[in-house]
Amino acid sequence: DTGVSQDPRHKITKRGQNVTFRCDPISEHNRLYWYRQTLGQGPEFLTYFQNEAQLEKSRLLSDRFSAERPKGSFSTLEIQRTEQGDSAMYLCASSSYRSAGGLADTQYFGPGTRLTVL
Amino acid sequence: DAKTTQPPSMDCAEGRAANLPCNHSTISGNEYVYWYRQIHSQGPQYIIHGLKNNETNEMASLIITEDRKSSTLILPHATLRDTAVYYCIVSLIQGAQKLVFGQGTRLTINP
Numbered sequence: 304d305t306g307v308s309q310d311p312r313h314k315i316t317k318r319g320q321n322v323t324f325r326c327d328p329i330s331e332h333n334r335l336y337w338y339r340q341t342l343g344q345g346p347e348f349l350t351y352f353q354n355e356a357q358l359e360k361s362r363l364l365s366d367r368f369s370a371e372r373p374k375g376s377f378s379t380l381e382i383q384r385t386e387q388g389d390s391a392m393y394l395c396a397s398s399s400y401r402s403a404g405g406l407a408d409t410q411y412f413g414p415g416t417r418l419t420v421l
Numbered sequence: 422d423a424k425t426t427q428p429p430s431m432d433c434a435e436g437r438a439a440n441l442p443c444n445h446s447t448i449s450g451n452e453y454v455y456w457y458r459q460i461h462s463q464g465p466q467y468i469i470h471g472l473k474n475n476e477t478n479e480m481a482s483l484i485i486t487e488d489r490k491s492s493t494l495i496l497p498h499a500t501l502r503d504t505a506v507y508y509c510i511v512s513l514i515q516g517a518q519k520l521v522f523g524q525g526t527r528l529t530i531n532p
Contacts, residue, residue: 307464336519336520338520344524345506345508345522345523345524345525346465346520346522347522348519348520348521351519359519361519392462394464394465396464396465396520398518400518407453407455407470407472407514408512408518409455409467409470410467410518410520411467412457412464412465412466412467413464414463414464415463415464417462
């Protein structure tokens with residue numbers, strides 16, 4: 304299967320600990336997105352990369368959150384000093400963006416990482 | 422991004438066509454209509470998208486009104502595995518294209 308993969312699928316941590324999630328996009332996809340989804344809500348945009356450049360960050364992404372995509376392939380999302388309010392599903396998506404032609408930039412999502420902060 | 426309005430829930434009998442409506446009255450000319458669905462505890466799954474013409478793929482059909490202010494997703498022969506939350510999203514053709522998810526429609530397929 305060559306879809307988006309995320310690791311780990313589940314993470315339980317204690318308040319105050321740091322956690323890191325990894326996302327591997329579909330091969331050759333140049334854009335990578337992170338979203339967060341809390342119980343009963345739709346996913347909310349956090350940030351996105353085009354190749355290795357982080358082009359936009361949501362106000363939801365506090366200074367405890369940092370995302371990287373160092374070589375323009377996989378990405379990591381780190382949360383420092385976790386809080387109970389960080390408990391959510393963290394979703395990664397990727398797309399193949401082409402600036403010319405006005406073609407749709409369809410995002411394909413991974414299975415998500417479910418974080419529980421105790 | 423334009424906002425969308427969907428009914429919170431719908432039911433459909435297995436084997437029948439499921440028709441999911443979406444209003445996007447403030448859509449602009451440079452925005453696509455996308456549909457995703459999310460089965461419990463999984464990541465959203467892309468279904469279909471369109472700009473102004475009707476579209477069909479192996480999963481569904483998308484009917485967009487001529488004024489583009491509303492659309493309908495059609496699952497022609499619903500199965501129990503189609504039970505999910507369905508999201509209608511409008512997204513810019515160019516630019517960041519971050520998806521703005523609403524509450525979606527919880528579709529339940531009944532045997």
